[in-house]
Amino acid sequence: MNDTDTAAPAALDLALPWRHRFADLGPAFFTELPPTPLPEPHLVSLNAPLAQALGLDPARLRQDDAVRAFSGSLPIEGARPLATVYSGHQFGVWAGQLGDGRALLLGELDTPAGPMEIQFKGAGRTPYSRMGDGRAVLRSSIREYLCSEAMHGLGIPTTRALIVTGSPQPVIRETVESASVVTRVAPSFIRFGHFEHFSANGLADELRRLADFVIDAFYPGCREAGGNPYARLLEAVSARTADLLAQWQAVGFCHGVMNTDNMSVLGLTIDYGPFQFLDAFNPAHICNHSDHGGRYAYHRQPNVAYWNLFCLGQALLPLMDDQQQALDALEPYKTRFPAALTQRMGAKLGLADTREGDAALIEELMQLMAKDAVDFTILFRRLCDALEGAAEPVRDLFLQRESFDAWAARWRERLQAQPGFDAAATAAAMRRVNPRIVLRNHLAQIAIQRAEQGDFGEVDRLLKALSAPYDERKGEDDLAAFPPDWAQQIEISCSS
Numbered sequence: 059m060n061d062t063d064t065a066a067p068a069a070l071d072l073a074l075p076w077r078h079r080f081a082d083l084g085p086a087f088f089t090e091l092p093p094t095p096l097p098e099p100h101l102v103s104l105n106a107p108l109a110q111a112l113g114l115d116p117a118r119l120r121q122d123d124a125v126r127a128f129s130g131s132l133p134i135e136g137a138r139p140l141a142t143v144y145s146g147h148q149f150g151v152w153a154g155q156l157g158d159g160r161a162l163l164l165g166e167l168d169t170p171a172g173p174m175e176i177q178f179k180g181a182g183r184t185p186y187s188r189m190g191d192g193r194a195v196l197r198s199s200i201r202e203y204l205c206s207e208a209m210h211g212l213g214i215p216t217t218r219a220l221i222v223t224g225s226p227q228p229v230i231r232e233t234v235e236s237a238s239v240v241t242r243v244a245p246s247f248i249r250f251g252h253f254e255h256f257s258a259n260g261l262a263d264e265l266r267r268l269a270d271f272v273i274d275a276f277y278p279g280c281r282e283a284g285g286n287p288y289a290r291l292l293e294a295v296s297a298r299t300a301d302l303l304a305q306w307q308a309v310g311f312c313h314g315v316m317n318t319d320n321m322s323v324l325g326l327t328i329d330y331g332p333f334q335f336l337d338a339f340n341p342a343h344i345c346n347h348s349d350h351g352g353r354y355a356y357h358r359q360p361n362v363a364y365w366n367l368f369c370l371g372q373a374l375l376p377l378m379d380d381q382q383q384a385l386d387a388l389e390p391y392k393t394r395f396p397a398a399l400t401q402r403m404g405a406k407l408g409l410a411d412t413r414e415g416d417a418a419l420i421e422e423l424m425q426l427m428a429k430d431a432v433d434f435t436i437l438f439r440r441l442c443d444a445l446e447g448a449a450e451p452v453r454d455l456f457l458q459r460e461s462f463d464a465w466a467a468r469w470r471e472r473l474q475a476q477p478g479f480d481a482a483a484t485a486a487a488m489r490r491v492n493p494r495i496v497l498r499n500h501l502a503q504i505a506i507q508r509a510e511q512g513d514f515g516e517v518d519r520l521l522k523a524l525s526a527p528y529d530e531r532k533g534e535d536d537l538a539a540f541p542p543d544w545a546q547q548i549e550i551s552c553s554s
């Protein structure tokens with residue numbers, strides 16, 4: 059027997075069908091490098107339904123060698139880890155070169171759910187890490203893991219997370235925390251900032267190659283539509299972004315760092331840093347403690363998305379005939395976003411279609427909610443119950459009850475004007491678009507505190523509840539309840 063017979067395998071072989079289409083773009087787009095191993099890795103949580111959807115065996119992923127591999131400590135056969143380069147505007151200011159300072163793309167898998175890229179976040183320093191340590195802390199990995207699943211459960215386009223691993227390795231943030239790696243999954247992790255990078259550096263060939271890749275892989279219709287395909291691409295990304303923003307707003311979701319490097323060209327929610335699902339409704343709410351000017355306040359997000367799309371348009375200009383082409387491609391956002399929002403908010407109120415006056419009806423409710431700081435999620439859920447006779451609980455959410463009564467009377471009138479209106483059927487339809495459970499800050503906080511003590515049960519419980527947020531299940535009343543008073547003291551910053 060020689061040494062190699064007894065040695066542990068040098069890589070985890072899951073016999074996966076890897077492809078490397080992003081790597082095929084060429085070396086200008088990335089730097090290849092292995093993850094930096096973490097000592098004594100352990101499993102924090104595995105998203106078994108996602109594993110299954112990807113054609114992976116959850117039991118296999120729980121084994122020791124898989125846990126080592128998904129913490130960066132053992133190579134994965136066929137993977138080709140690389141950090142991509144991108145640039146971007148941060149808080150409205152050109153930040154120059156960024157890049158995956160702590161994310162590594164392993165490659166792409168052909169899965170039953172279609173081609174999916176697999177990425178580590180927190181797997182060590184890269185050439186783009188700047189001053190950072192390349193790590194992610196357990197706290198932020200759990201937030202990303204849970205919230206991306208919450209978004210998916212809500213039906214909102216998002217990157218997802220397959221597995222979180224942890225390690226006792228200390229990581230310095232405001233306090234000493236511990237290191238963690240979250241493995242994310244998405245059809246593509248390409249951001250607006252990837253385009254900005256090649257455009258700003260005058261790399262026209264690379265810019266075109268990237269745009270052609272995105273069109274061929276994800277937006278083939280842009281070539282078939284006629285005209286300039288890159289203008290069509292901008293239009294298509296704008297449409298997806300408009301829909302995404304409408305979906306965020308309609309569940310009271312606030313993205314904390316809408317920099318152009320955190321905007322997906324596929325219209326996915328990406329970068330779960332300082333996000334928040336609103337508790338008490340305040341349209342000017344700022345969920346990122348580091349956002350002193352409130353640039354990313356909840357009510358500013360639709361305009362910020364347009365500003366970001368404008369940056370993408372500017373980046374794509376070298377591929378277009380003139381500036382007007384880009385402006386024309388951006389124009390539909392201005393009507394698509396409000397229409398999408400009215401449609402979604404209308405559905406939350408049980409409206410089967412959009413009629414004149416609906417936007418005003420919605421706006422008035424939002425104003426009443428803001429005045430009385432009404433809980434966003436509970437309000438809409440109680441409106442469902444109100445249709446079935448339980449009128450008091452929703453009314454009790456307001457201080458100015460007469461104002462609410464007047465609004466509710468108009469709402470009922472509008473509903474009753476719908477052909478064949480049926481209160482029970484409408485309430486059921488409303489419950490399919492008004493979640494009972496969202497990842498409130500305090501829920502994440504409780505799961506994180508327990509995880510930091512080595513108990514991952516609450517992470518798993520939340521993951522399950524958030525994956526079906528519209529359903530009413532026993533034993534989950536605490537997840538659907540009002541936030542405790544201490545929730546207001548939680549400060550979420552960029553530190554992650």
Ligand SMILES: Nc1ncnc2c1ncn2[C@@H]1O[C@H](COP(=O)(O)OP(=O)(O)OP(=O)(O)O)[C@@H](O)[C@H]1O
Pocket residue numbers: 156157158159160161179186187188189190191192193194315319320328329330331552554
């Ligand atoms: N601890 C860190 N070490 C190295 N680079 C980092 C670190 N934290 C953030 N960065 C990099 O700084 C830039 C801005 O950070 P930002 O908070 O937007 O992203 P992120 O949370 O790391 O990740 P992502 O957008 O990939 O979800 C990104 O390019 C990111 O890779």
Ligand SMILES: [Mg+2]
Pocket residue numbers: 319320329
């Ligand atoms: Mg980011």
